[in-house]
Amino acid sequence: MDEFDFIKRIQPKSYKQSNLIKGIGDDAAVFRQSYQDTVTAVDTLVENVHFSRKTMEPYHIGYRALAANISDMAAMGCKPAFYLISIVIPPSWAESELEEIYLGMTAIARQFQMDLIGGDTVSGKELVISVTIIGFVDRNKARYRSDAKEGDVVFVTGSLGDSAAGFYLLSNFDQRDRLTYQYLINRHRMPFPRVQFASGLHSLQRVCLNDVSDGIASEANEIAEASHVTMKIDYEQLPIDKSLLDFSREQQESWVLSGGEDFELIGTVSELEWQKLIEIAAKQNVPVTAIGRVTGHDHKGKVFLAKDGQTKLLRKSGYTHLK
Amino acid sequence: MDEFDFIKRIQPKSYKQSNLIKGIGDDAAVFRQSYQDTVTAVDTLVENVHFSRKTMEPYHIGYRALAANISDMAAMGCKPAFYLISIVIPPSWAESELEEIYLGMTAIARQFQMDLIGGDTVSGKELVISVTIIGFVDRNKARYRSDAKEGDVVFVTGSLGDSAAGFYLLSNFDQRDRLTYQYLINRHRMPFPRVQFASGLHSLQRVCLNDVSDGIASEANEIAEASHVTMKIDYEQLPIDKSLLDFSREQQESWVLSGGEDFELIGTVSELEWQKLIEIAAKQNVPVTAIGRVTGHDHKGKVFLAKDGQTKLLRKSGYTHLK
Numbered sequence: 131m132d133e134f135d136f137i138k139r140i141q142p143k144s145y146k147q148s149n150l151i152k153g154i155g156d157d158a159a160v161f162r163q164s165y166q167d168t169v170t171a172v173d174t175l176v177e178n179v180h181f182s183r184k185t186m187e188p189y190h191i192g193y194r195a196l197a198a199n200i201s202d203m204a205a206m207g208c209k210p211a212f213y214l215i216s217i218v219i220p221p222s223w224a225e226s227e228l229e230e231i232y233l234g235m236t237a238i239a240r241q242f243q244m245d246l247i248g249g250d251t252v253s254g255k256e257l258v259i260s261v262t263i264i265g266f267v268d269r270n271k272a273r274y275r276s277d278a279k280e281g282d283v284v285f286v287t288g289s290l291g292d293s294a295a296g297f298y299l300l301s302n303f304d305q306r307d308r309l310t311y312q313y314l315i316n317r318h319r320m321p322f323p324r325v326q327f328a329s330g331l332h333s334l335q336r337v338c339l340n341d342v343s344d345g346i347a348s349e350a351n352e353i354a355e356a357s358h359v360t361m362k363i364d365y366e367q368l369p370i371d372k373s374l375l376d377f378s379r380e381q382q383e384s385w386v387l388s389g390g391e392d393f394e395l396i397g398t399v400s401e402l403e404w405q406k407l408i409e410i411a412a413k414q415n416v417p418v419t420a421i422g423r424v425t426g427h428d429h430k431g432k433v434f435l436a437k438d439g440q441t442k443l444l445r446k447s448g449y450t451h452l453k
Numbered sequence: 454m455d456e457f458d459f460i461k462r463i464q465p466k467s468y469k470q471s472n473l474i475k476g477i478g479d480d481a482a483v484f485r486q487s488y489q490d491t492v493t494a495v496d497t498l499v500e501n502v503h504f505s506r507k508t509m510e511p512y513h514i515g516y517r518a519l520a521a522n523i524s525d526m527a528a529m530g531c532k533p534a535f536y537l538i539s540i541v542i543p544p545s546w547a548e549s550e551l552e553e554i555y556l557g558m559t560a561i562a563r564q565f566q567m568d569l570i571g572g573d574t575v576s577g578k579e580l581v582i583s584v585t586i587i588g589f590v591d592r593n594k595a596r597y598r599s600d601a602k603e604g605d606v607v608f609v610t611g612s613l614g615d616s617a618a619g620f621y622l623l624s625n626f627d628q629r630d631r632l633t634y635q636y637l638i639n640r641h642r643m644p645f646p647r648v649q650f651a652s653g654l655h656s657l658q659r660v661c662l663n664d665v666s667d668g669i670a671s672e673a674n675e676i677a678e679a680s681h682v683t684m685k686i687d688y689e690q691l692p693i694d695k696s697l698l699d700f701s702r703e704q705q706e707s708w709v710l711s712g713g714e715d716f717e718l719i720g721t722v723s724e725l726e727w728q729k730l731i732e733i734a735a736k737q738n739v740p741v742t743a744i745g746r747v748t749g750h751d752h753k754g755k756v757f758l759a760k761d762g763q764t765k766l767l768r769k770s771g772y773t774h775l776k
Contacts, residue, residue: 151490152595155679157528157664158494158586160595164487167474170570171481172585174539176577205480216497216539216583247493254499255579260539262495262585263481272475272483341480356478 136217137249140232146243147211159247161212166266169208173199177220177257185300188227190319191259192234198343199263200242201323201393205341207273209329210265212247213239218254231259242325271332273339273397278357282338282398282424285407287324287416289371290346291382292317294389298381314373321393327416328395334406338398345388347433347448349396354431361398363422363444365437387435388448398424459540460572463555469566470534482570484535489589492531496522500543500580508623511550513642514582515557521666522586523565524646524716528664530596532652533588535570536562541577554582565648594655596662596720601680605661605721607745608730610647612694613669614705615640617712621704637696644716650739651718657729661721668711670756670771672719677754684721686745686767688760710758711771721747 141154152160175181175195186194196213203210215235219228239246247264278284296318299311308315323341331337338357340349346368354361365383374382399407404420411418425434435444442450464477475483498504498518509517519536526533538558542551562569570587619641622634631638646664654660661680663672669691677684688706697705722730727743734741748757758767765773 152597156597156599157525158492158531158588160490160492160529160590162490162592167483167485168491169481169483170535170537170585170587172537172539172571172573172583174541174573174575174583176541176575179576202480206483208481212493214493214495214585216495218497218499218541218581248495250495250497250583252497252499253502254581256577258541258577258581258583260495260497260573260581260583262493262537264493265481267483269485274475274479276479 136219136228136251137215140246142246145245147245150245150247153245153247163266167269167272169203169206169265169267169272170263171199171202172260172262173202174258174260185297186319188230189234192231193238193320195259195261196235196238197321197323197393199261200238200325201341201343203263203265204323204325204328204395205339206267207271207328207331207337207339208265208267209325210242210244210263212245212264214248214262215246216250216260218252218256218258220254220256223257268332273328273337275338275340275353276356277336277338278353278359278398278424279400280359280424280426282400283404283420284361284363284398284422284424285418285420286346286369286394286396287327287418288392288394289369290342290392290394291374291385291389292371293321293391294385295374295377311373313371317392321391323393324395324416327411327414330410330414331407334399334403336400340396342392342394342396343390345390345448346396347387347444348446350433350444351431351446353396353398354433358427358429358431359424360426360428360432360434361422362425362434362436365435367419367421369417369419384448459542459551459574460538463569465569468568470568473568473570476568476570486589490592490595492526492529492588492590492595493586494522494525495583495585496525497581497583508620509642511553512557515554516561516643518582518584519558519561520644520646520716522584523561523648524664524666526586526588527646527648527651527718528662529590530594530651530654530660530662531588531590532648533565533567533586535568535587537571537585538569539573539583541575541579541581543577543579546580591655596651596660598661598663598676599679600659600661601676601682601721601747602723603682603747603749605723605747606727606743607684607686607721607747608741608743609669609692609717609719610650610739610741611715611717612692613665613715613717614697614708614712615694616644616714617708618697618700634696636694640715644714646716647718647739650734650737653733653737654730657722657726659723663719665715665717665719666713668713668771669719670710670767671769673756673767674754674769676719676721677756681750681752681754682747683749683751683755683757684745685748685757685759688758690742690744692740692742707771
């Protein structure tokens with residue numbers, strides 16, 4: 131296994147991106163980009179910290195590793211183009227399982243016309259997958275979390291808490307019972323990042339965007355902090371899938387506010403452009419819900435949650451307390 | 454330690470590269486590049502696989518992790534500009550040691566005016582440092598290992614085997630004896646990639662380049678394979694530092710041919726441009742030595758070594774046998 135060169139094995143035979151000049155095979159990859167800005171991020175997953183073979187097949191581990199990175203591109207309003215993989219392989223992983231990781235990764239890469247352009251395979255004690263992603267966005271159209279302004283509508287795509295519910299089901303339900311909740315399980319194992327929607331907003335003058343990787347409580351606070359604003363979110367407006375109603379109110383609240391890993395987008399937009407955003411979403415058949423407002427300025431940034439007739443401060447963790 | 458956000462701690466307060474639009478702090482970094490090609494690679498180091506605290510201080514581990522990546526940029530004839538770090542931190546590493554890694558990394562980054570633009574910090578069982586590097590090169594001036602042609606002069610910068618000798622000294626000599634060989638130890642712990650020399654060759658029409666990360670036997674074979682040529686190297690011409698003469702002939706041969714990690718450059722250039730290359734090297738005070746010739750075509754690529762009046766096939770491993 132030590133000599134198994136994962137990257138060489140999964141090296142693409144042809145490339146999809148037309149601006150790639152040199153793919154895998156030299157000391158580095160080369161591409162040309164004259165008209166758009168280049169966007170890049172790195173994300174690392176460690177076995178038994180970020181995922182477990184108990185709830186994920188190797189295929190899903192590969193799929194999700196790349197999906198999380200693609201979601202970062204969506205949060206920038208950017209289209210992903212390239213990725214590089216660094217993988218630490220422990221002796222406990224069979225070659226066939228690594229192939230499955232690869233299959234999951236290439237399955238989602240294909241959907242976004244992405245090319246693998248580099249990587250490194252090394253041996254170690256535990257499986258670590260580190261993905262560097264590179265994408266492109268029209269000049270000055272990168273979407274930042276620091277761009278929220280007073281009066282903005284706060285919105286979110288899709289539904290919240292599905293991935294956390296799926297994880298709960300995979301951890302606690304047996305195979306047969308899981309079938310009832312296949313939707314939630316798929317949302318955990320194979321989330322689909324909102325790239326098309328985000329890059330479809332390029333005609334809008336200003337959009338503030340963040341992806342829901344750590345739960346909406348955390349992401350809303352990140353926007354409030356980076357934009358120096360206060361934000362009010364209405365709990366009753368938060369979009370949840372009807373299958374979540376089968377679970378307790380406590381579970382629902384925890385999953386919806388701090389479940390995370392739904393890889394939906396949370397954002398803010400001026401009231402003026404809100405209608406335009408709705409129309410773009412409708413054309414793409416992407417559910418978008420207004421969940422609150424940017425209500426004022428605050429240097430430190432604060433998020434308030436209206437629930438059961440009370441307004442409480444919403445912490446990053448999802449914990450609320452009376453203001 | 455779990456909550457110690459390494460990347461946030463080492464986040465730069467200002468950036469040096471003028472084409473950076475957004476550094477650390479959002480879902481991804483953004484930069485603009487209109488006139489040059491972008492070059493990128495990733496390299497991963499695992500504790501006790503690629504380095505050990507027995508022979509390296511944390512400072513050197515950080516320095517070398519980035520140096521290895523910068524050397525890949527040199528091998529492409531490219532100037533490094535940005536880097537992203539993913540780091541897996543085990544409980545056994547103290548915060549102060551991680552700071553040392555950071556100091557080593559920023560020390561070499563500063564020398565090349567590089568900016569840290571992203572990263573990820575996660576916890577795990579063993580230290581893993583994965584560096585993604587991004588650089589720029591004039592259009593169509595990226596230097597490939599596939600560009601060697603029959604008749605070319607084969608050259609190498611600096612001296613070979615120093616890093617392997619340094620590693621031997623660190624593993625087998627005590628502190629006092631090491632002082633005699635400080636040069637070799639420094640060459641192992643703090644190699645300096647040949648970026649300036651390689652990018653200084655941009656006026657040359659064609660240069661084939663590879664960096665000596667795995668030993669010259671391996672790198673010469675990589676060029677021969679990628680360029681489909683045969684190459685003859687003269688052992689007596691291989692440049693070695695005089696301090697290597699203190700060791701046995703067997704040790705010298707092993708270090709020089711397959712020691713690796715000197716992060717020198719091996720390349721080929723037409724006889725016509727060889728003189729020009731010599732002049733550029735002289736101006737920069739970089740030692741360059743002609744070590745052989747590209748002698749013909751071969752689809753699979755072969756390297757021969759002339760030594761002690763015999764010509765033998767040189768394997769990637771450094772092993773030789775009569776052709």
